[in-house]
Amino acid sequence: MPKKQHQIDASILANTHLQGEYFRLDLNAPEIARDARPGQFIHLQVPDLEHRILRRPFSIFDTDPQSGRLSIVYKTVGEGTFKLSTCVAGQNVNLIGPLGIGFTEPTGNQRSILVAGGFGCAATFLFAKRAAIKPVVLIGGRSSIDILLQDEYKALGCDLRISTDDGTLGHKGLVTDLLKVALKEMPGALVASCGPNPMLKAVGNIDENAEISLEQPMCCGVGACFACVIKLKDDNDDGWRFARSCMEGPVFKAHKVWWD
Amino acid sequence: MANLRVNLAGVSMRNPILTASGTFGYAKEYEHLVSFDNIGGVTVKGVSPFPSHGNPTPRTTEVYGGMLNAIGLQNPGIDKFIAHPDYLPYLRTLDCAVFVNIWGRTIEQYAEVASRLEDEKQGIAALEINISCPNIKEGGIAFGTDTTQAAAVVRAVRKATSLPLVTKLSPNVTKISDFAKAAVDAGSDMVSLINTIPGMAIDIERRTFKIANKTGGFSGPALKPIAIRMVYETRKAVDVPIIGMGGASCAEDVVEFMMAGANAVAIGTAIFSNPNCLAQIPQDLNNWLDKHNVKDVNDIVGVM
Numbered sequence: 001m002p003k004k005q006h007q008i009d010a011s012i013l014a015n016t017h018l019q020g021e022y023f024r025l026d027l028n029a030p031e032i033a034r035d036a037r038p039g040q041f042i043h044l045q046v047p048d049l050e051h052r053i054l055r056r057p058f059s060i061f062d063t064d065p066q067s068g069r070l071s072i073v074y075k076t077v078g079e080g081t082f083k084l085s086t087c088v089a090g091q092n093v094n095l096i097g098p099l100g101i102g103f104t105e106p107t108g109n110q111r112s113i114l115v116a117g118g119f120g121c122a123a124t125f126l127f128a129k130r131a132a133i134k135p136v137v138l139i140g141g142r143s144s145i146d147i148l149l150q151d152e153y154k155a156l157g158c159d160l161r162i163s164t165d166d167g168t169l170g171h172k173g174l175v176t177d178l179l180k181v182a183l184k185e186m187p188g189a190l191v192a193s194c195g196p197n198p199m200l201k202a203v204g205n206i207d208e209n210a211e212i213s214l215e216q217p218m219c220c221g222v223g224a225c226f227a228c229v230i231k232l233k234d235d236n237d238d239g240w241r242f243a244r245s246c247m248e249g250p251v252f253k254a255h256k257v258w259w260d
Numbered sequence: 261m262a263n264l265r266v267n268l269a270g271v272s273m274r275n276p277i278l279t280a281s282g283t284f285g286y287a288k289e290y291e292h293l294v295s296f297d298n299i300g301g302v303t304v305k306g307v308s309p310f311p312s313h314g315n316p317t318p319r320t321t322e323v324y325g326g327m328l329n330a331i332g333l334q335n336p337g338i339d340k341f342i343a344h345p346d347y348l349p350y351l352r353t354l355d356c357a358v359f360v361n362i363w364g365r366t367i368e369q370y371a372e373v374a375s376r377l378e379d380e381k382q383g384i385a386a387l388e389i390n391i392s393c394p395n396i397k398e399g400g401i402a403f404g405t406d407t408t409q410a411a412a413v414v415r416a417v418r419k420a421t422s423l424p425l426v427t428k429l430s431p432n433v434t435k436i437s438d439f440a441k442a443a444v445d446a447g448s449d450m451v452s453l454i455n456t457i458p459g460m461a462i463d464i465e466r467r468t469f470k471i472a473n474k475t476g477g478f479s480g481p482a483l484k485p486i487a488i489r490m491v492y493e494t495r496k497a498v499d500v501p502i503i504g505m506g507g508a509s510c511a512e513d514v515v516e517f518m519m520a521g522a523n524a525v526a527i528g529t530a531i532f533s534n535p536n537c538l539a540q541i542p543q544d545l546n547n548w549l550d551k552h553n554v555k556d557v558n559d560i561v562g563v564m
Contacts, residue, residue, distance in 0.1 A: 005292035007536050053480050053533050054322045217318050220532045224285030226334045227320040242313055
Protein backbone atom coordinates (compact mmCIF):
# COMPACT_ATOMS: atom_id res chain seq x y z
CA MET A 1 0.00 0.00 0.00
CA PRO A 2 1.63 3.30 -1.05
CA LYS A 3 2.13 5.75 1.77
CA LYS A 4 1.40 9.40 1.37
CA GLN A 5 3.06 11.66 3.87
CA HIS A 6 3.36 15.40 3.93
CA GLN A 7 5.23 18.02 5.94
CA ILE A 8 3.20 21.23 5.87
CA ASP A 9 2.52 24.47 7.71
CA ALA A 10 -1.13 24.30 8.76
CA SER A 11 -2.97 27.37 9.97
CA ILE A 12 -5.08 27.07 13.08
CA LEU A 13 -8.80 27.42 12.39
CA ALA A 14 -9.83 27.11 16.06
CA ASN A 15 -8.29 25.99 19.34
CA THR A 16 -11.19 25.22 21.63
CA HIS A 17 -11.30 24.26 25.31
CA LEU A 18 -13.61 21.26 25.63
CA GLN A 19 -13.70 20.44 29.33
CA GLY A 20 -11.23 19.80 32.16
CA GLU A 21 -7.76 19.50 30.65
CA TYR A 22 -9.03 18.67 27.16
CA PHE A 23 -8.85 20.82 24.02
CA ARG A 24 -9.81 20.48 20.39
CA LEU A 25 -7.54 21.89 17.66
CA ASP A 26 -8.89 22.48 14.14
CA LEU A 27 -6.29 22.99 11.43
CA ASN A 28 -6.33 23.77 7.74
CA ALA A 29 -4.34 20.81 6.40
CA PRO A 30 -5.84 19.77 3.04
CA GLU A 31 -3.08 17.35 1.98
CA ILE A 32 -3.26 15.42 5.22
CA ALA A 33 -7.05 15.63 5.58
CA ARG A 34 -7.42 14.16 2.09
CA ASP A 35 -5.25 11.09 2.74
CA ALA A 36 -5.91 10.39 6.44
CA ARG A 37 -7.44 7.10 7.52
CA PRO A 38 -8.96 6.16 10.90
CA GLY A 39 -6.33 5.42 13.55
CA GLN A 40 -3.51 7.31 11.84
CA PHE A 41 -1.74 10.20 13.52
CA ILE A 42 -0.01 13.49 12.85
CA HIS A 43 3.34 14.64 14.25
CA LEU A 44 3.03 18.22 15.41
CA GLN A 45 5.69 20.79 16.18
CA VAL A 46 4.54 23.12 18.94
CA PRO A 47 5.26 26.68 17.74
CA ASP A 48 7.65 29.01 19.58
CA LEU A 49 9.08 26.37 21.87
CA GLU A 50 12.61 26.06 20.52
CA HIS A 51 14.21 24.40 23.54
CA ARG A 52 11.65 21.58 23.21
CA ILE A 53 12.99 20.07 20.03
CA LEU A 54 10.77 17.05 19.44
CA ARG A 55 7.40 16.86 17.77
CA ARG A 56 4.31 15.57 19.58
CA PRO A 57 2.20 12.78 18.01
CA PHE A 58 -1.61 13.13 18.09
CA SER A 59 -4.25 10.75 16.78
CA ILE A 60 -6.32 12.23 13.99
CA PHE A 61 -9.77 12.87 15.46
CA ASP A 62 -11.72 14.13 12.48
CA THR A 63 -11.19 15.35 8.93
CA ASP A 64 -13.20 17.14 6.32
CA PRO A 65 -11.48 16.33 3.01
CA GLN A 66 -13.77 18.81 1.22
CA SER A 67 -12.76 21.87 3.22
CA GLY A 68 -9.28 20.56 4.17
CA ARG A 69 -9.98 20.64 7.90
CA LEU A 70 -8.10 18.25 10.17
CA SER A 71 -8.88 18.08 13.90
CA ILE A 72 -7.18 16.61 16.94
CA VAL A 73 -8.15 16.40 20.60
CA TYR A 74 -5.41 16.86 23.17
CA LYS A 75 -4.92 16.92 26.91
CA THR A 76 -2.59 19.40 28.59
CA VAL A 77 0.00 17.19 30.27
CA GLY A 78 3.33 19.00 29.89
CA GLU A 79 5.09 22.09 28.62
CA GLY A 80 4.38 21.29 24.95
CA THR A 81 0.64 20.77 25.25
CA PHE A 82 0.27 23.76 27.64
CA LYS A 83 1.99 25.92 25.05
CA LEU A 84 -0.22 24.44 22.33
CA SER A 85 -3.31 25.40 24.35
CA THR A 86 -2.26 29.08 24.13
CA CYS A 87 -2.05 29.06 20.33
CA VAL A 88 -4.70 31.07 18.50
CA ALA A 89 -6.54 30.98 15.17
CA GLY A 90 -4.40 32.14 12.25
CA GLN A 91 -1.16 30.86 13.76
CA ASN A 92 0.78 28.26 11.76
CA VAL A 93 1.65 24.83 13.11
CA ASN A 94 4.05 22.52 11.29
CA LEU A 95 2.65 19.02 10.77
CA ILE A 96 3.87 15.72 9.37
CA GLY A 97 1.22 13.22 8.40
CA PRO A 98 -0.77 11.19 7.97
CA LEU A 99 1.46 8.66 9.72
CA GLY A 100 1.20 5.04 10.79
CA ILE A 101 -1.11 2.16 9.96
CA GLY A 102 -4.65 2.74 11.18
CA PHE A 103 -7.63 0.52 11.96
CA THR A 104 -9.06 -2.03 9.55
CA GLU A 105 -12.38 -0.56 8.50
CA PRO A 106 -15.58 -2.61 8.39
CA THR A 107 -16.78 -3.75 5.01
CA GLY A 108 -20.37 -4.00 3.82
CA ASN A 109 -22.72 -4.79 6.66
CA GLN A 110 -20.01 -5.76 9.13
CA ARG A 111 -20.85 -4.63 12.67
CA SER A 112 -18.27 -3.04 14.92
CA ILE A 113 -17.58 -2.00 18.50
CA LEU A 114 -15.30 0.87 19.45
CA VAL A 115 -13.72 0.74 22.91
CA ALA A 116 -12.09 3.94 24.16
CA GLY A 117 -10.41 4.96 27.38
CA GLY A 118 -10.39 8.68 28.16
CA PHE A 119 -9.59 10.82 25.14
CA GLY A 120 -8.72 7.66 23.21
CA CYS A 121 -12.24 8.21 21.85
CA ALA A 122 -10.69 10.87 19.58
CA ALA A 123 -8.66 8.19 17.77
CA THR A 124 -11.72 6.06 17.00
CA PHE A 125 -14.05 8.85 15.82
CA LEU A 126 -13.12 8.78 12.12
CA PHE A 127 -13.74 5.02 12.15
CA ALA A 128 -17.30 5.64 13.36
CA LYS A 129 -17.83 8.47 10.91
CA ARG A 130 -16.85 6.38 7.90
CA ALA A 131 -18.57 3.11 8.92
CA ALA A 132 -21.70 2.25 6.90
CA ILE A 133 -23.27 0.48 9.89
CA LYS A 134 -22.64 2.80 12.84
CA PRO A 135 -20.64 1.09 15.60
CA VAL A 136 -21.53 0.61 19.23
CA VAL A 137 -19.22 3.03 21.02
CA LEU A 138 -17.98 2.30 24.54
CA ILE A 139 -16.16 5.09 26.35
CA GLY A 140 -14.68 4.69 29.80
CA GLY A 141 -12.94 7.16 32.07
CA ARG A 142 -12.08 7.90 35.67
CA SER A 143 -14.90 10.41 36.09
CA SER A 144 -17.54 12.25 34.04
CA ILE A 145 -15.05 15.05 33.30
CA ASP A 146 -12.96 12.53 31.33
CA ILE A 147 -15.79 11.48 29.01
CA LEU A 148 -15.50 13.47 25.80
CA LEU A 149 -17.19 13.72 22.40
CA GLN A 150 -20.58 12.31 23.49
CA ASP A 151 -22.52 14.74 21.28
CA GLU A 152 -20.27 14.09 18.28
CA TYR A 153 -20.73 10.31 18.49
CA LYS A 154 -24.48 10.67 19.06
CA ALA A 155 -24.75 12.96 16.04
CA LEU A 156 -23.30 10.15 13.90
CA GLY A 157 -26.07 7.88 15.15
CA CYS A 158 -23.81 5.65 17.24
CA ASP A 159 -25.12 3.60 20.16
CA LEU A 160 -23.05 5.27 22.90
CA ARG A 161 -22.40 3.56 26.24
CA ILE A 162 -20.38 5.12 29.04
CA SER A 163 -18.56 3.80 32.09
CA THR A 164 -16.75 5.68 34.85
CA ASP A 165 -14.60 4.38 37.68
CA ASP A 166 -16.45 6.58 40.19
CA GLY A 167 -19.94 6.11 38.75
CA THR A 168 -20.46 9.82 38.03
CA LEU A 169 -21.63 8.91 34.52
CA GLY A 170 -22.99 5.68 33.04
CA HIS A 171 -21.96 2.25 34.28
CA LYS A 172 -19.85 2.30 37.47
CA GLY A 173 -16.89 0.12 36.58
CA LEU A 174 -14.65 -0.67 33.65
CA VAL A 175 -15.28 -0.11 29.98
CA THR A 176 -14.29 -3.73 29.43
CA ASP A 177 -17.43 -4.73 31.40
CA LEU A 178 -19.39 -2.97 28.66
CA LEU A 179 -17.35 -4.74 25.98
CA LYS A 180 -18.28 -8.17 27.34
CA VAL A 181 -21.97 -7.26 27.18
CA ALA A 182 -21.70 -5.74 23.69
CA LEU A 183 -19.86 -8.79 22.33
CA LYS A 184 -22.64 -11.06 23.65
CA GLU A 185 -25.17 -8.92 21.77
CA MET A 186 -23.15 -8.94 18.56
CA PRO A 187 -20.70 -11.86 18.46
CA GLY A 188 -18.03 -11.60 15.79
CA ALA A 189 -18.20 -7.81 15.62
CA LEU A 190 -15.01 -5.98 14.63
CA VAL A 191 -13.44 -4.44 17.77
CA ALA A 192 -11.22 -1.36 17.56
CA SER A 193 -9.77 0.26 20.64
CA CYS A 194 -7.64 3.14 21.87
CA GLY A 195 -6.76 4.08 25.44
CA PRO A 196 -4.24 3.39 28.18
CA ASN A 197 -2.12 0.28 27.58
CA PRO A 198 -3.53 -1.75 30.55
CA MET A 199 -7.03 -1.21 29.16
CA LEU A 200 -5.87 -2.33 25.71
CA LYS A 201 -4.37 -5.46 27.20
CA ALA A 202 -7.71 -6.22 28.88
CA VAL A 203 -9.53 -5.65 25.58
CA GLY A 204 -7.14 -8.12 23.93
CA ASN A 205 -7.88 -10.68 26.66
CA ILE A 206 -11.59 -10.45 25.84
CA ASP A 207 -11.18 -10.44 22.05
CA GLU A 208 -7.80 -11.46 20.67
CA ASN A 209 -8.80 -10.22 17.24
CA ALA A 210 -9.39 -6.71 18.53
CA GLU A 211 -7.29 -3.97 16.96
CA ILE A 212 -5.61 -1.83 19.59
CA SER A 213 -3.81 1.49 19.20
CA LEU A 214 -0.74 1.50 21.43
CA GLU A 215 1.06 4.55 22.75
CA GLN A 216 4.83 4.85 23.14
CA PRO A 217 7.12 7.90 23.46
CA MET A 218 8.03 8.84 19.90
CA CYS A 219 10.77 10.86 18.17
CA CYS A 220 10.80 10.74 14.37
CA GLY A 221 7.31 9.30 13.77
CA VAL A 222 8.32 7.53 10.55
CA GLY A 223 10.35 4.51 11.70
CA ALA A 224 13.85 5.95 11.47
CA CYS A 225 14.86 6.31 15.12
CA PHE A 226 13.63 3.05 16.71
CA ALA A 227 12.48 4.87 19.88
CA CYS A 228 8.79 3.91 19.98
CA VAL A 229 9.17 0.15 19.75
CA ILE A 230 6.75 -2.34 21.27
CA LYS A 231 7.09 -6.11 21.58
CA LEU A 232 5.33 -8.24 19.00
CA LYS A 233 5.23 -12.03 18.98
CA ASP A 234 7.70 -13.49 16.50
CA ASP A 235 8.97 -16.87 15.38
CA ASN A 236 12.59 -16.11 16.36
CA ASP A 237 14.34 -17.82 19.30
CA ASP A 238 13.11 -15.22 21.81
CA GLY A 239 9.51 -15.42 20.67
CA TRP A 240 9.26 -11.66 20.24
CA ARG A 241 10.75 -8.72 18.39
CA PHE A 242 10.70 -4.96 18.82
CA ALA A 243 8.42 -3.35 16.22
CA ARG A 244 8.32 0.38 15.51
CA SER A 245 4.87 1.48 16.64
CA CYS A 246 4.94 4.61 14.47
CA MET A 247 5.45 2.60 11.30
CA GLU A 248 4.07 -0.91 11.83
CA GLY A 249 1.39 0.54 14.12
CA PRO A 250 0.22 2.34 16.16
CA VAL A 251 -2.68 -0.07 15.57
CA PHE A 252 -1.91 -3.75 16.12
CA LYS A 253 -3.94 -6.95 16.30
CA ALA A 254 -4.18 -7.68 20.03
CA HIS A 255 -3.08 -11.30 19.65
CA LYS A 256 0.18 -10.22 18.03
CA VAL A 257 1.29 -8.10 20.98
CA TRP A 258 3.74 -9.59 23.48
CA TRP A 259 2.95 -8.30 26.98
CA ASP A 260 5.80 -8.57 29.52
CA MET B 261 26.04 29.69 -7.31
CA ALA B 262 29.02 28.55 -5.29
CA ASN B 263 30.62 25.15 -5.73
CA LEU B 264 29.16 22.85 -3.09
CA ARG B 265 30.76 19.63 -4.30
CA VAL B 266 33.15 17.97 -1.86
CA ASN B 267 35.42 14.96 -2.11
CA LEU B 268 36.00 12.89 0.99
CA ALA B 269 38.89 10.48 0.44
CA GLY B 270 37.57 9.64 -3.01
CA VAL B 271 33.88 9.86 -2.10
CA SER B 272 32.46 12.61 -4.27
CA MET B 273 29.28 14.28 -3.02
CA ARG B 274 27.12 17.02 -4.56
CA ASN B 275 27.28 18.94 -1.28
CA PRO B 276 28.76 18.47 2.20
CA ILE B 277 25.44 17.53 3.86
CA LEU B 278 25.02 14.01 5.24
CA THR B 279 22.58 12.38 7.61
CA ALA B 280 23.98 11.11 10.92
CA SER B 281 23.81 7.41 11.68
CA GLY B 282 20.89 6.39 13.86
CA THR B 283 18.77 9.43 13.00
CA PHE B 284 17.76 8.40 9.51
CA GLY B 285 17.04 4.68 9.81
CA TYR B 286 17.96 2.96 6.56
CA ALA B 287 16.80 5.98 4.49
CA LYS B 288 13.64 4.29 3.17
CA GLU B 289 11.76 5.39 6.28
CA TYR B 290 12.02 8.98 5.07
CA GLU B 291 11.36 8.34 1.37
CA HIS B 292 8.04 10.21 1.41
CA LEU B 293 9.37 13.29 3.18
CA VAL B 294 12.95 13.76 1.98
CA SER B 295 14.40 14.06 -1.54
CA PHE B 296 17.69 12.21 -1.54
CA ASP B 297 18.93 14.13 -4.55
CA ASN B 298 19.20 17.30 -2.45
CA ILE B 299 21.77 15.93 -0.05
CA GLY B 300 25.35 14.73 -0.30
CA GLY B 301 24.79 11.41 1.35
CA VAL B 302 23.10 9.28 3.94
CA THR B 303 24.66 7.33 6.80
CA VAL B 304 22.51 4.39 7.75
CA LYS B 305 21.90 2.93 11.19
CA GLY B 306 24.56 0.63 12.64
CA VAL B 307 24.64 -2.90 11.21
CA SER B 308 26.09 -5.86 13.14
CA PRO B 309 26.75 -9.50 12.13
CA PHE B 310 23.71 -10.60 14.14
CA PRO B 311 20.17 -9.21 14.49
CA SER B 312 19.87 -7.15 17.67
CA HIS B 313 16.79 -6.25 19.74
CA GLY B 314 18.43 -3.14 21.19
CA ASN B 315 17.60 -1.79 24.64
CA PRO B 316 14.38 -1.99 26.69
CA THR B 317 11.89 0.89 26.57
CA PRO B 318 11.50 3.78 27.20
CA ARG B 319 14.50 4.53 25.02
CA THR B 320 14.36 8.29 24.63
CA THR B 321 13.41 11.43 26.47
CA GLU B 322 13.37 15.08 25.59
CA VAL B 323 15.62 17.39 27.63
CA TYR B 324 16.32 21.11 27.47
CA GLY B 325 17.78 21.88 24.04
CA GLY B 326 18.00 18.26 22.97
CA MET B 327 17.20 14.67 23.81
CA LEU B 328 18.67 11.54 25.35
CA ASN B 329 18.56 8.22 23.55
CA ALA B 330 19.54 4.69 24.42
CA ILE B 331 18.23 2.75 21.44
CA GLY B 332 21.02 0.21 21.79
CA LEU B 333 21.78 -0.35 18.11
CA GLN B 334 18.66 -2.36 17.24
CA ASN B 335 19.21 -3.68 13.73
CA PRO B 336 18.20 -6.55 11.42
CA GLY B 337 21.72 -8.02 11.19
CA ILE B 338 23.98 -8.22 8.14
CA ASP B 339 22.14 -11.08 6.34
CA LYS B 340 18.84 -9.24 6.25
CA PHE B 341 20.56 -5.90 5.60
CA ILE B 342 22.12 -7.32 2.42
CA ALA B 343 19.14 -9.32 1.16
CA HIS B 344 15.95 -7.51 2.18
CA PRO B 345 14.57 -4.96 -0.32
CA ASP B 346 14.10 -2.32 2.42
CA TYR B 347 17.83 -2.16 3.19
CA LEU B 348 20.87 -2.43 0.91
CA PRO B 349 18.93 -3.10 -2.34
CA TYR B 350 16.91 0.05 -1.63
CA LEU B 351 19.99 2.09 -0.70
CA ARG B 352 21.53 1.16 -4.05
CA THR B 353 18.76 3.03 -5.82
CA LEU B 354 19.56 6.36 -4.10
CA ASP B 355 21.15 9.23 -5.99
CA CYS B 356 23.55 10.17 -3.18
CA ALA B 357 26.53 8.69 -1.35
CA VAL B 358 25.68 5.82 1.01
CA PHE B 359 27.74 5.40 4.19
CA VAL B 360 27.08 2.15 6.06
CA ASN B 361 27.70 2.32 9.80
CA ILE B 362 29.00 -0.97 11.24
CA TRP B 363 29.56 -2.40 14.71
CA GLY B 364 30.26 -5.65 16.53
CA ARG B 365 30.75 -7.00 20.03
CA THR B 366 34.28 -8.14 19.23
CA ILE B 367 37.02 -7.00 16.87
CA GLU B 368 36.38 -10.10 14.75
CA GLN B 369 32.71 -9.16 14.41
CA TYR B 370 33.58 -5.69 13.12
CA ALA B 371 35.80 -7.35 10.51
CA GLU B 372 33.05 -9.85 9.69
CA VAL B 373 30.51 -7.14 8.80
CA ALA B 374 33.13 -5.27 6.78
CA SER B 375 34.06 -8.40 4.90
CA ARG B 376 30.42 -9.23 4.10
CA LEU B 377 29.91 -5.71 2.77
CA GLU B 378 33.14 -5.90 0.76
CA ASP B 379 31.46 -8.69 -1.24
CA GLU B 380 28.38 -6.51 -1.71
CA LYS B 381 30.06 -3.15 -2.11
CA GLN B 382 28.23 -1.97 -5.20
CA GLY B 383 26.33 1.16 -4.19
CA ILE B 384 28.24 1.65 -0.94
CA ALA B 385 30.45 4.76 -0.79
CA ALA B 386 32.18 4.06 2.52
CA LEU B 387 31.93 2.26 5.83
CA GLU B 388 31.66 4.15 9.09
CA ILE B 389 33.12 2.20 12.02
CA ASN B 390 31.09 2.86 15.15
CA ILE B 391 33.44 2.64 18.13
CA SER B 392 31.53 5.24 20.10
CA CYS B 393 27.98 4.15 20.89
CA PRO B 394 27.50 5.03 24.56
CA ASN B 395 24.52 2.72 25.01
CA ILE B 396 25.87 -0.80 24.70
CA LYS B 397 28.38 -2.43 26.99
CA GLU B 398 30.22 -4.70 24.58
CA GLY B 399 31.42 -3.19 21.36
CA GLY B 400 30.79 0.46 20.67
CA ILE B 401 32.17 2.61 23.45
CA ALA B 402 34.45 -0.08 24.91
CA PHE B 403 36.58 0.29 21.78
CA GLY B 404 36.16 4.03 21.51
CA THR B 405 37.73 5.05 24.81
CA ASP B 406 41.03 3.19 24.51
CA THR B 407 43.36 4.18 21.66
CA THR B 408 44.93 0.71 21.42
CA GLN B 409 41.51 -0.96 21.13
CA ALA B 410 40.30 1.66 18.68
CA ALA B 411 43.33 1.12 16.47
CA ALA B 412 42.87 -2.65 16.64
CA VAL B 413 39.28 -2.39 15.38
CA VAL B 414 40.26 -0.07 12.54
CA ARG B 415 43.16 -2.32 11.52
CA ALA B 416 40.93 -5.39 11.42
CA VAL B 417 38.27 -3.62 9.34
CA ARG B 418 40.98 -2.16 7.06
CA LYS B 419 42.16 -5.68 6.26
CA ALA B 420 38.61 -6.80 5.50
CA THR B 421 37.61 -4.15 2.99
CA SER B 422 38.81 -1.92 0.19
CA LEU B 423 36.03 0.60 0.82
CA PRO B 424 36.95 4.03 2.23
CA LEU B 425 36.74 3.96 6.02
CA VAL B 426 35.36 6.55 8.41
CA THR B 427 35.93 6.06 12.14
CA LYS B 428 33.23 7.61 14.31
CA LEU B 429 34.80 9.00 17.47
CA SER B 430 33.45 9.31 20.98
CA PRO B 431 33.50 12.66 22.80
CA ASN B 432 33.70 10.71 26.04
CA VAL B 433 37.52 10.90 26.17
CA THR B 434 40.08 13.35 27.52
CA LYS B 435 41.72 14.12 24.19
CA ILE B 436 39.73 13.25 21.09
CA SER B 437 42.59 14.12 18.72
CA ASP B 438 44.60 11.17 20.09
CA PHE B 439 41.81 8.87 18.93
CA ALA B 440 41.67 10.54 15.53
CA LYS B 441 45.42 9.99 15.13
CA ALA B 442 45.18 6.38 16.27
CA ALA B 443 42.36 5.70 13.80
CA VAL B 444 44.18 7.33 10.89
CA ASP B 445 47.44 5.54 11.72
CA ALA B 446 45.52 2.25 11.72
CA GLY B 447 44.18 2.89 8.22
CA SER B 448 41.06 5.01 8.58
CA ASP B 449 40.62 7.33 5.58
CA MET B 450 38.60 9.85 7.57
CA VAL B 451 37.01 10.46 10.94
CA SER B 452 33.54 11.54 12.02
CA LEU B 453 32.72 13.28 15.29
CA ILE B 454 31.11 13.61 17.67
CA ASN B 455 28.87 10.82 18.83
CA THR B 456 26.45 11.64 21.66
CA ILE B 457 27.53 12.45 25.21
CA PRO B 458 26.25 10.18 28.01
CA GLY B 459 23.56 11.88 30.06
CA MET B 460 20.77 11.07 32.50
CA ALA B 461 17.29 12.37 33.32
CA ILE B 462 15.11 11.52 36.31
CA ASP B 463 11.32 11.68 36.66
CA ILE B 464 11.23 13.38 40.07
CA GLU B 465 7.54 12.61 40.68
CA ARG B 466 7.84 8.88 40.07
CA ARG B 467 11.48 8.62 41.23
CA THR B 468 12.35 6.64 38.11
CA PHE B 469 14.89 7.09 35.35
CA LYS B 470 13.33 8.62 32.28
CA ILE B 471 14.93 5.99 30.07
CA ALA B 472 15.18 2.30 30.91
CA ASN B 473 18.93 2.16 30.30
CA LYS B 474 19.33 4.87 32.99
CA THR B 475 21.89 6.72 30.84
CA GLY B 476 21.46 7.82 27.24
CA GLY B 477 23.38 9.77 24.64
CA PHE B 478 22.67 13.50 24.65
CA SER B 479 22.09 15.04 21.21
CA GLY B 480 20.52 18.16 19.77
CA PRO B 481 21.35 21.84 19.35
CA ALA B 482 22.71 22.26 22.88
CA LEU B 483 25.54 19.87 22.00
CA LYS B 484 27.00 22.01 19.24
CA PRO B 485 29.69 24.06 21.07
CA ILE B 486 31.29 20.87 22.37
CA ALA B 487 31.27 19.34 18.90
CA ILE B 488 32.72 22.47 17.31
CA ARG B 489 35.57 22.49 19.83
CA MET B 490 36.35 18.82 19.20
CA VAL B 491 36.28 19.21 15.41
CA TYR B 492 38.67 22.15 15.78
CA GLU B 493 41.06 20.11 17.96
CA THR B 494 40.90 17.17 15.58
CA ARG B 495 41.58 19.39 12.55
CA LYS B 496 44.83 20.50 14.21
CA ALA B 497 45.88 16.87 14.70
CA VAL B 498 45.06 15.04 11.44
CA ASP B 499 44.88 16.02 7.79
CA VAL B 500 42.27 13.49 6.63
CA PRO B 501 38.67 14.52 5.85
CA ILE B 502 36.53 15.16 8.94
CA ILE B 503 32.77 14.68 9.02
CA GLY B 504 31.53 17.02 11.75
CA MET B 505 28.31 16.51 13.66
CA GLY B 506 26.64 17.27 16.96
CA GLY B 507 23.66 19.61 17.06
CA ALA B 508 23.95 21.01 13.53
CA SER B 509 20.48 22.13 12.43
CA CYS B 510 20.87 24.93 9.88
CA ALA B 511 23.23 26.23 7.18
CA GLU B 512 24.98 28.59 9.61
CA ASP B 513 25.79 25.60 11.82
CA VAL B 514 27.23 23.81 8.79
CA VAL B 515 29.43 26.82 8.02
CA GLU B 516 30.59 26.90 11.65
CA PHE B 517 31.52 23.19 11.61
CA MET B 518 33.40 23.65 8.34
CA MET B 519 35.28 26.69 9.59
CA ALA B 520 36.28 24.63 12.64
CA GLY B 521 37.73 22.04 10.25
CA ALA B 522 34.99 19.73 8.98
CA ASN B 523 34.93 18.79 5.28
CA ALA B 524 31.32 17.63 5.52
CA VAL B 525 28.62 17.91 8.15
CA ALA B 526 26.06 15.36 9.28
CA ILE B 527 22.59 16.44 10.38
CA GLY B 528 21.06 14.25 13.09
CA THR B 529 18.49 15.11 15.71
CA ALA B 530 17.36 18.14 13.66
CA ILE B 531 15.83 15.72 11.14
CA PHE B 532 13.37 14.54 13.81
CA SER B 533 12.19 18.12 14.36
CA ASN B 534 12.21 19.10 10.71
CA PRO B 535 12.83 16.53 7.95
CA ASN B 536 12.56 19.36 5.46
CA CYS B 537 15.81 20.83 6.82
CA LEU B 538 17.65 18.38 4.56
CA ALA B 539 16.28 20.23 1.53
CA GLN B 540 16.63 23.66 3.13
CA ILE B 541 20.20 23.48 4.43
CA PRO B 542 22.02 22.95 1.07
CA GLN B 543 19.96 25.79 -0.42
CA ASP B 544 20.69 28.12 2.50
CA LEU B 545 24.35 27.09 2.48
CA ASN B 546 24.62 28.11 -1.16
CA ASN B 547 22.94 31.44 -0.39
CA TRP B 548 25.26 32.06 2.53
CA LEU B 549 28.33 31.39 0.39
CA ASP B 550 27.06 33.65 -2.41
CA LYS B 551 26.28 36.41 0.05
CA HIS B 552 29.80 36.18 1.46
CA ASN B 553 31.45 35.91 -1.96
CA VAL B 554 32.79 32.44 -1.31
CA LYS B 555 33.09 30.61 -4.63
CA ASP B 556 33.81 27.14 -3.25
CA VAL B 557 32.52 25.60 -0.03
CA ASN B 558 35.87 23.85 0.40
CA ASP B 559 37.49 27.26 0.87
CA ILE B 560 35.98 27.71 4.33
CA VAL B 561 37.24 24.39 5.70
CA GLY B 562 39.53 24.85 8.69
CA VAL B 563 39.99 28.60 8.29
CA MET B 564 40.08 29.12 12.05
